[in-house]
Amino acid sequence: MAVTQDPTGTTVVAGEPAYDPAAPAPLGVQRVPTGHAGVDAHLERLADADHLPADGHLEVYEDVHRGLRDTLTALDARPEDSHDPRS
Secondary structure (H helix, E strand, O other): OOEEEOOOOOEEEOOOOOOOOOOOOOOOOOOOOOOOHHHHHHHHHHHHHHHOOHHHHHHHHHHHHHHHHHHHHHHHOOOOOOOOOOO
């Protein structure tokens, strides 16, 4: 059995099939609309991960998490008091 390295540094064993990872594919997870446009927009962003290799998912997940957190935090914020007590 001959063991060598290809130009990328990957170990290759003669007589064994080369590792060929599958291409990215959608998981088929259905996203159900919530009825809140801001939340739904962030959840739709999750579809971007369907076309990325696994090491690209983290960026999408972090972006969605940040957006959802900001949207939900804004829902908890008190509206500005537009009443002017001087009037």
